[in-house]
Amino acid sequence: MRFSLIVPTLGRTDEVRALLLSLTRQAVRSFEIIIVDQNEDSRLDPVIAEFAGHLTILHLRSAVRLCNHARNLGARHATGDIITFPDDDCEYTPDVLMQVDQFFRNDPGIGFLTGSVILPGGIPGRSGRWLKHDSDIDTQTVWTCLIEFNLFIRRTIFDAVGGFDETLGPGTRFGSGEGQDLALRMLSHGKSGHYIHRLRIIHPDKPVALNVSRAFPYGLGMGRVMRKNRCDLPTVARFLLRPIGGALVNFAKFDFPIARYYVMTFFGRLAGYRAPSPAGAAP
Structure with a gap:
Protein backbone atom coordinates (compact mmCIF):
# COMPACT_ATOMS: atom_id res chain seq x y z
CA MET A 1 0.00 0.00 0.00
CA HIS A 203 -10.82 23.30 2.27
CA PRO A 204 -13.51 25.86 3.14
CA ASP A 205 -12.75 29.09 4.95
CA LYS A 206 -14.30 29.41 8.39
CA PRO A 207 -16.75 32.28 9.15
CA VAL A 208 -15.19 35.36 10.72
CA ALA A 209 -17.11 34.85 13.99
CA LEU A 210 -15.74 31.31 14.32
CA ASN A 211 -12.22 32.45 13.53
CA VAL A 212 -12.46 35.14 16.24
CA SER A 213 -13.63 32.59 18.80
CA ARG A 214 -10.67 30.36 17.94
CA ALA A 215 -8.07 33.13 17.92
CA PHE A 216 -7.03 32.82 21.57
CA PRO A 217 -6.75 28.99 21.79
CA TYR A 218 -5.04 28.84 18.40
CA GLY A 219 -2.63 31.52 19.58
CA LEU A 220 -2.02 29.49 22.74
CA GLY A 221 -1.02 26.54 20.60
CA MET A 222 1.46 28.49 18.51
CA GLY A 223 3.03 30.11 21.56
CA ARG A 224 3.32 26.75 23.28
CA VAL A 225 4.98 25.16 20.23
CA MET A 226 7.51 28.00 19.91
CA ARG A 227 8.49 27.61 23.57
CA LYS A 228 8.50 23.81 23.51
CA ASN A 229 10.78 23.69 20.46
CA ARG A 230 13.05 26.49 21.73
CA CYS A 231 12.48 28.78 18.75
CA ASP A 232 14.92 31.66 18.55
CA LEU A 233 13.85 34.98 20.05
CA PRO A 234 13.70 36.88 16.70
CA THR A 235 11.14 34.33 15.44
CA VAL A 236 9.12 34.60 18.66
CA ALA A 237 9.21 38.39 18.49
CA ARG A 238 8.15 38.42 14.84
CA PHE A 239 5.09 36.30 15.48
CA LEU A 240 4.14 38.38 18.51
CA LEU A 241 4.48 41.66 16.63
CA ARG A 242 2.57 40.59 13.52
CA PRO A 243 -0.87 40.38 15.18
CA ILE A 244 -0.28 43.75 16.86
CA GLY A 245 0.26 45.26 13.42
CA GLY A 246 -2.84 43.51 12.09
CA ALA A 247 -4.92 44.83 14.97
CA LEU A 248 -3.77 48.42 14.41
CA VAL A 249 -4.44 48.29 10.67
CA ASN A 250 -7.94 46.91 11.12
CA PHE A 251 -8.83 49.30 13.94
CA ALA A 252 -7.90 52.09 11.53
CA LYS A 253 -10.29 50.57 8.97
CA PHE A 254 -13.03 50.26 11.64
CA ASP A 255 -13.08 46.52 10.97
CA PHE A 256 -13.49 45.66 14.64
CA PRO A 257 -14.16 41.89 14.36
CA ILE A 258 -10.89 41.33 12.45
CA ALA A 259 -9.05 43.70 14.80
CA ARG A 260 -10.36 41.70 17.75
CA TYR A 261 -9.15 38.51 16.05
CA TYR A 262 -5.61 39.91 15.94
CA VAL A 263 -5.77 41.15 19.52
CA MET A 264 -6.88 37.74 20.80
CA THR A 265 -4.22 36.06 18.65
CA PHE A 266 -1.53 38.21 20.27
CA PHE A 267 -2.67 37.48 23.80
CA GLY A 268 -3.01 33.77 22.99
CA ARG A 269 0.51 33.51 21.57
CA LEU A 270 1.96 35.39 24.52
CA ALA A 271 0.10 33.25 27.05
CA GLY A 272 1.03 30.05 25.24
CA TYR A 273 4.69 30.99 25.17
CA ARG A 274 4.65 31.75 28.91
CA ALA A 275 2.61 28.68 29.88
CA PRO A 276 4.24 25.83 31.80
CA SER A 277 4.47 22.50 30.06
CA PRO A 278 1.19 20.57 30.37
CA ALA A 279 1.19 17.25 32.18
CA GLY A 280 2.02 14.41 29.83
CA ALA A 281 3.52 16.64 27.13
CA ALA A 282 5.62 14.87 24.53
CA PRO A 283 9.37 15.49 24.94
Missing part, protein backbone atom coordinates in the same frame (compact mmCIF):
# COMPACT_ATOMS: atom_id res chain seq x y z
CA ARG A 2 1.40 3.38 -0.99
CA PHE A 3 -0.74 5.82 1.04
CA SER A 4 -2.71 5.75 4.28
CA LEU A 5 -5.21 8.62 4.63
CA ILE A 6 -6.21 9.06 8.28
CA VAL A 7 -9.43 11.04 8.76
CA PRO A 8 -10.52 12.00 12.29
CA THR A 9 -14.17 12.97 12.21
CA LEU A 10 -16.84 14.26 14.57
CA GLY A 11 -20.32 15.56 13.78
CA ARG A 12 -20.07 15.56 9.97
CA THR A 13 -21.63 13.32 7.33
CA ASP A 14 -22.14 15.26 4.08
CA GLU A 15 -18.59 16.57 4.25
CA VAL A 16 -17.19 13.07 4.77
CA ARG A 17 -19.22 11.87 1.78
CA ALA A 18 -17.77 14.69 -0.37
CA LEU A 19 -14.23 13.78 0.70
CA LEU A 20 -14.74 10.11 -0.12
CA LEU A 21 -16.29 10.99 -3.47
CA SER A 22 -13.24 13.10 -4.35
CA LEU A 23 -10.98 10.18 -3.46
CA THR A 24 -12.71 7.92 -5.98
CA ARG A 25 -11.28 10.22 -8.69
CA GLN A 26 -7.63 9.93 -7.69
CA ALA A 27 -5.17 9.03 -10.43
CA VAL A 28 -3.21 6.94 -7.91
CA ARG A 29 -5.23 3.99 -6.61
CA SER A 30 -2.88 2.44 -4.05
CA PHE A 31 -4.30 3.97 -0.88
CA GLU A 32 -6.36 3.11 2.16
CA ILE A 33 -8.63 5.38 4.16
CA ILE A 34 -8.71 5.06 7.93
CA ILE A 35 -11.73 6.88 9.36
CA VAL A 36 -11.43 7.50 13.09
CA ASP A 37 -15.03 8.05 14.14
CA GLN A 38 -15.50 10.05 17.35
CA ASN A 39 -19.30 10.20 17.10
CA GLU A 40 -21.45 8.54 19.75
CA ASP A 41 -23.93 7.31 17.13
CA SER A 42 -23.71 5.41 13.82
CA ARG A 43 -24.30 8.33 11.47
CA LEU A 44 -21.30 7.42 9.33
CA ASP A 45 -22.22 3.79 8.75
CA PRO A 46 -24.38 4.43 5.65
CA VAL A 47 -21.80 6.85 4.23
CA ILE A 48 -19.02 4.31 4.55
CA ALA A 49 -21.23 1.54 3.17
CA GLU A 50 -21.92 3.71 0.12
CA PHE A 51 -18.22 3.65 -0.82
CA ALA A 52 -17.28 0.19 0.43
CA GLY A 53 -17.17 -1.24 -3.09
CA HIS A 54 -15.02 1.58 -4.46
CA LEU A 55 -12.51 2.42 -1.73
CA THR A 56 -10.47 0.55 0.87
CA ILE A 57 -11.84 1.89 4.17
CA LEU A 58 -11.05 0.93 7.74
CA HIS A 59 -13.65 2.32 10.16
CA LEU A 60 -12.31 2.80 13.69
CA ARG A 61 -14.24 4.18 16.65
CA SER A 62 -12.78 6.30 19.43
CA ALA A 63 -14.48 7.44 22.61
CA VAL A 64 -11.71 10.02 23.09
CA ARG A 65 -12.64 13.30 21.41
CA LEU A 66 -9.17 14.63 20.69
CA CYS A 67 -8.09 15.19 17.10
CA ASN A 68 -4.46 14.21 17.61
CA HIS A 69 -5.38 11.15 19.65
CA ALA A 70 -7.50 10.09 16.66
CA ARG A 71 -4.65 10.77 14.24
CA ASN A 72 -2.20 8.71 16.28
CA LEU A 73 -4.75 5.92 16.68
CA GLY A 74 -5.27 5.80 12.93
CA ALA A 75 -1.52 5.86 12.28
CA ARG A 76 -1.06 2.76 14.44
CA HIS A 77 -3.31 0.89 12.00
CA ALA A 78 -1.75 2.33 8.84
CA THR A 79 -0.06 0.05 6.30
CA GLY A 80 0.92 2.67 3.71
CA ASP A 81 4.45 3.90 3.05
CA ILE A 82 3.21 7.51 3.28
CA ILE A 83 0.64 8.78 5.75
CA THR A 84 -1.46 11.91 5.59
CA PHE A 85 -4.27 13.41 7.65
CA PRO A 86 -7.08 15.06 5.62
CA ASP A 87 -9.70 16.95 7.60
CA ASP A 88 -13.21 15.56 7.37
CA ASP A 89 -14.33 18.66 5.41
CA CYS A 90 -11.53 18.51 2.82
CA GLU A 91 -11.74 17.45 -0.80
CA TYR A 92 -8.89 16.20 -2.98
CA THR A 93 -8.28 17.37 -6.52
CA PRO A 94 -7.63 14.35 -8.79
CA ASP A 95 -3.84 14.73 -9.01
CA VAL A 96 -2.96 15.24 -5.33
CA LEU A 97 -1.70 11.74 -4.57
CA MET A 98 0.00 11.49 -7.97
CA GLN A 99 1.99 14.68 -7.29
CA VAL A 100 3.05 13.45 -3.86
CA ASP A 101 3.94 9.98 -5.14
CA GLN A 102 6.12 11.40 -7.91
CA PHE A 103 7.93 13.78 -5.58
CA PHE A 104 8.75 11.10 -3.02
CA ARG A 105 9.95 8.74 -5.77
CA ASN A 106 12.13 11.42 -7.36
CA ASP A 107 13.70 12.43 -4.04
CA PRO A 108 14.22 9.42 -1.75
CA GLY A 109 15.89 11.67 0.84
CA ILE A 110 12.80 13.79 1.50
CA GLY A 111 11.00 13.02 4.74
CA PHE A 112 7.78 15.02 4.43
CA LEU A 113 5.88 17.29 2.04
CA THR A 114 3.37 20.06 2.52
CA GLY A 115 1.22 22.16 0.20
CA SER A 116 -1.25 25.04 0.10
CA VAL A 117 -5.05 25.41 0.12
CA ILE A 118 -7.77 26.37 -2.32
CA LEU A 119 -11.41 27.09 -1.56
CA PRO A 120 -14.34 25.12 -3.01
CA GLY A 121 -14.71 26.19 -6.61
CA GLY A 122 -10.95 26.28 -7.13
CA ILE A 123 -10.27 29.85 -6.02
CA PRO A 124 -7.22 30.57 -3.83
CA GLY A 125 -7.75 30.75 -0.09
CA ARG A 126 -8.04 34.25 1.32
CA SER A 127 -5.43 33.62 3.98
CA GLY A 128 -2.19 35.46 3.39
CA ARG A 129 -0.13 32.91 5.32
CA TRP A 130 1.00 30.74 2.38
CA LEU A 131 4.29 31.16 0.59
CA LYS A 132 3.79 31.84 -3.12
CA HIS A 133 6.71 29.67 -4.21
CA ASP A 134 8.14 26.24 -3.50
CA SER A 135 10.50 26.10 -0.54
CA ASP A 136 12.46 23.83 1.72
CA ILE A 137 10.97 23.72 5.20
CA ASP A 138 13.07 25.00 8.06
CA THR A 139 12.46 26.61 11.44
CA GLN A 140 11.45 29.85 9.73
CA THR A 141 9.27 28.66 6.82
CA VAL A 142 7.46 26.02 8.88
CA TRP A 143 5.07 28.73 10.12
CA THR A 144 4.00 29.87 6.64
CA CYS A 145 3.85 26.67 4.60
CA LEU A 146 2.31 23.93 6.71
CA ILE A 147 -1.15 22.84 7.76
CA GLU A 148 -2.06 19.40 9.05
CA PHE A 149 -4.57 18.40 6.36
CA ASN A 150 -1.95 18.93 3.62
CA LEU A 151 0.97 17.15 5.25
CA PHE A 152 2.43 13.93 3.82
CA ILE A 153 5.00 11.97 5.84
CA ARG A 154 6.97 8.77 5.39
CA ARG A 155 5.39 6.47 7.96
CA THR A 156 8.71 5.27 9.36
CA ILE A 157 9.65 8.87 10.19
CA PHE A 158 6.28 9.61 11.78
CA ASP A 159 6.72 6.55 14.01
CA ALA A 160 10.32 7.45 14.85
CA VAL A 161 9.44 10.89 16.26
CA GLY A 162 6.43 9.62 18.20
CA GLY A 163 3.57 11.03 16.12
CA PHE A 164 1.46 14.02 17.11
CA ASP A 165 1.67 15.58 20.56
CA GLU A 166 -1.77 14.87 22.03
CA THR A 167 -1.58 17.82 24.41
CA LEU A 168 -1.87 20.12 21.37
CA GLY A 169 -4.59 20.73 18.80
CA PRO A 170 -8.40 20.67 18.65
CA GLY A 171 -10.01 19.46 21.85
CA THR A 172 -7.14 20.69 24.05
CA ARG A 173 -6.31 24.00 25.68
CA PHE A 174 -3.57 24.60 23.09
CA GLY A 175 -5.80 24.61 20.04
CA SER A 176 -3.30 24.58 17.17
CA GLY A 177 0.33 24.21 16.16
CA GLU A 178 0.52 20.43 16.25
CA GLY A 179 1.65 20.26 12.62
CA GLN A 180 4.46 22.74 13.19
CA ASP A 181 5.46 20.88 16.35
CA LEU A 182 5.62 17.58 14.45
CA ALA A 183 7.63 19.16 11.61
CA LEU A 184 10.07 20.81 14.00
CA ARG A 185 10.66 17.48 15.73
CA MET A 186 11.25 15.80 12.36
CA LEU A 187 13.72 18.54 11.42
CA SER A 188 15.51 18.11 14.76
CA HIS A 189 15.91 14.41 13.88
CA GLY A 190 17.69 15.38 10.67
CA LYS A 191 14.73 14.78 8.34
CA SER A 192 14.05 17.17 5.47
CA GLY A 193 10.75 18.65 4.34
CA HIS A 194 9.57 20.53 1.26
CA TYR A 195 6.65 22.83 0.46
CA ILE A 196 5.03 22.59 -3.00
CA HIS A 197 2.81 25.58 -3.68
CA ARG A 198 0.88 23.86 -6.48
CA LEU A 199 0.02 20.91 -4.20
CA ARG A 200 -3.42 22.19 -3.23
CA ILE A 201 -6.19 20.60 -1.20
CA ILE A 202 -9.70 22.02 -1.11
